[in-house]
Amino acid sequence: MTATRTPFSDAPAWVHRCATDPELQVAGRDAAVTFAVRSDGARVVVTCDRGRFALGSGTPEFELAATPDAWARFFAPDPQPCHHHFLAMRMRVPGTLVEGDERAYAQHARIVHRVLALGRELLHGPPAPDPDPEIDRSRISERYVTAEVEGSPVDLHVATAGTGTPLLVLHTAGADSRQAHALMSDAALTARHEVIAFDLPATARPAGCRARSGRGR
Numbered sequence: 001m002t003a004t005r006t007p008f009s010d011a012p013a014w015v016h017r018c019a020t021d022p023e024l025q026v027a028g029r030d031a032a033v034t035f036a037v038r039s040d041g042a043r044v045v046v047t048c049d050r051g052r053f054a055l056g057s058g059t060p061e062f063e064l065a066a067t068p069d070a071w072a073r074f075f076a077p078d079p080q081p082c083h084h085h086f087l088a089m090r091m092r093v094p095g096t097l098v099e100g101d102e103r104a105y106a107q108h109a110r111i112v113h114r115v116l117a118l119g120r121e122l123l124h125g126p127p128a129p130d131p132d133p134e135i136d137r138s139r140i141s142e143r144y145v146t147a148e149v150e151g152s153p154v155d156l157h158v159a160t161a162g163t164g165t166p167l168l169v170l171h172t173a174g175a176d177s178r179q180a181h182a183l184m185s186d187a188a189l190t191a192r193h194e195v196i197a198f199d200l201p202a203t204a205r206p207a208g209c210r211a212r213s214g215r216g217r
Contacts, residue, residue: 006068006075007119008042011055015046017118019053024114028053033108035100036060037116039071046115048108053115062100064112070096074116077124086116133182140184149201158198162190169197176200 007014018024029051036045036056043063045056064086066074070093073083082092089096098105105112121127139162144155159177161184169180180197183189 006071007122011044014119015055017122025051027110034058034060036063038063038065039068061104066096075120135181135185156198160196162194164192167193167195
């Protein structure tokens with residue numbers, strides 16, 4: 001590919017961006033690790049000491065290595081599949097590997113991957129936030145379905161939209177089926193799938209799940 005800038009040429013600025021990143025300060029507040037990122041002859045050593053980041057001079061516990069071409073594709077402003085994340089590169093791009101203590105890499109993966117992301121931001125600025133989805137609830141159907149929970153019948157609030165292969169969406173803890181409304185408003189998705197979501201027992205929405213006696217459960 002055409003030569004692309006990488007943060008290896010400005011390691012001090014790269015690490016300074018890490019040192020001033022609020023997300024990294026939180027992720028690294030209890031960490032003490034030194035690691036390196038390598039591209040043939042170029043090598044940047046990063047030290048994290050309880051949330052303080054600096055250029056390292058000691059022996060790294062592990063190194064992330066890839067070819068110059070792979071790193072150039074990774075640090076592009078809009079990386080393509082297989083180069084959008086180091087884990088994808090490691091699985092699909094020859095020459096991408098972790099050398100050294102694999103356990104230490106796994107333990108500090110959040111820190112390492114954020115450092116790499118900040119290298120891309122150093123070159124191209126932070127990514128634009130995703131726009132808020134436009135939610136059209138006019139095509140969402142809602143009803144109650146009786147299910148047995150711990151041996152007792154319970155009315156579950158169920159929402160559906162679309163036709164085709166069923167696609168079941170489970171909401172996260174503390175939320176309810178409204179979390180799936182953006183997916184249910186996606187015309188391309190609902191043209192191929194019947195999107196189904198329901199309120200789990202003890203959901204945040206009081207009316208989402210109720211015992212057959214009429215009392216909330």
